[in-house]
Amino acid sequence: MTRSLQSELKKRHPFDSLEQEATLAVMRTSDLLENRLARLLRENGLTLTQYNVLRILRGEGKPMPCLEVADRMIQVAPAITRVVDQLLGMGLITKTQSVHDRRVFEIALTPTASPLLRKIDQPLLDLHTNLLAAATKSDLKTLIRILEQVRSGIVDN
Amino acid sequence: MTRSLQSELKKRHPFDSLEQEATLAVMRTSDLLENRLARLLRENGLTLTQYNVLRILRGEGKPMPCLEVADRMIQVAPAITRVVDQLLGMGLITKTQSVHDRRVFEIALTPTASPLLRKIDQPLLDLHTNLLAAATKSDLKTLIRILEQVRSGIVDN
DNA sequence: TGTAAACAAATGATGAGTCAAGTACTCCTT
DNA sequence: AAGGAGTACTTGACTCATCATTTGTTTACA
Numbered sequence A, B: 001m002t003r004s005l006q007s008e009l010k011k012r013h014p015f016d017s018l019e020q021e022a023t024l025a026v027m028r029t030s031d032l033l034e035n036r037l038a039r040l041l042r043e044n045g046l047t048l049t050q051y052n053v054l055r056i057l058r059g060e061g062k063p064m065p066c067l068e069v070a071d072r073m074i075q076v077a078p079a080i081t082r083v084v085d086q087l088l089g090m091g092l093i094t095k096t097q098s099v100h101d102r103r104v105f106e107i108a109l110t111p112t113a114s115p116l117l118r119k120i121d122q123p124l125l126d127l128h129t130n131l132l133a134a135a136t137k138s139d140l141k142t143l144i145r146i147l148e149q150v151r152s153g154i155v156d157n
Numbered sequence C: 001t002g003t004a005a006a007c008a009a010a011t012g013a014t015g016a017g018t019c020a021a022g023t024a025c026t027c028c029t030t
Numbered sequence D: 001a002a003g004g005a006g007t008a009c010t011t012g013a014c015t016c017a018t019c020a021t022t023t024g025t026t027t028a029c030a
Helices: A003-009 A018-042 A048-060 A066-072 A077-089 A113-131 A137-152 B003-009 B018-042 B048-060 B066-072 B077-089 B113-131 B137-152
Strands: A093-097 A105-109 B093-097 B105-109
Touching (some): A018 A048, A018 B018, A048 A093, A048 A113, B018 B048, B048 B066, B048 B093, B048 B113, B066 B105, B105 B113
Antiparallel strands (some): B093 B105
């Protein structure tokens, strides 16, 4: 409330806690990485979200329910519906109603999608390598381990 | 092109490279963290971006040009203009044209902003602590170091 | 001096994500 | 065998971020 308290809060060290500094570091780095990836994908007519759906479908290798795809991304349901619509319009996926549960719609890659994905594979791999070139392999493993630990410690909803 | 090549690309290991795995880990973790922070801030009538501008201004302690604020975030210029407009509308900042360079508009916190920021400080600090509670202090330091190294290795634009 | 390049910020159009509500379907209960 | 709860999406309205372009203003240099 008072001016003295206000200036007291102004610290030489820019962060109030190690946790805050780490959070901001993760978010800043992520933004930077996302921008670069998005740029490369845009040159191939895809958004990051669209590509992620395709990547997940390829990884799975068989048709998947929409919401299961959403789960593997951070995406919420309505977003997936729209991405699926876009990819359908591009002819990159098919959507079929499941016979076992007619609430479920399964999506799968079309033959058109495969060459597109393969065309992107190498440049994307190169980009990934370049973006993280400043870190050693061992650091990357450490990074992955710590982040995994962090995520597992965050209870959902 | 052929079906055999396609299935050849399907690996048991879900990631093509350590770098890709690390990138995705950073992005997923960031999304998770952002969601939580955004939720807390929304309860206080702020978006993450708006709060970041206020935080940077408080950290600086004196008026700053818009673009300098943008630089400290990842934000691109047009985004800042709009956030500044929003914060102006809320009465949380002032904007004055610099007398030295009339292209420049400097923004600064109003007295209204300080109590709001202080009100948020403690819950936010607690949230940061909770979100990263699964990692040890030493891991957090390592995390910060590696991410900093990664960011410094990414040439801008 | 005058004119072009560079710069800070604003603007308009577009697109992606989020929330709230709605539809269609399944499963569970009694 | 209803009735109700829950699930898998869908849709519409809205907000926020981004791109491309434009408006002032300053600097550089010819």
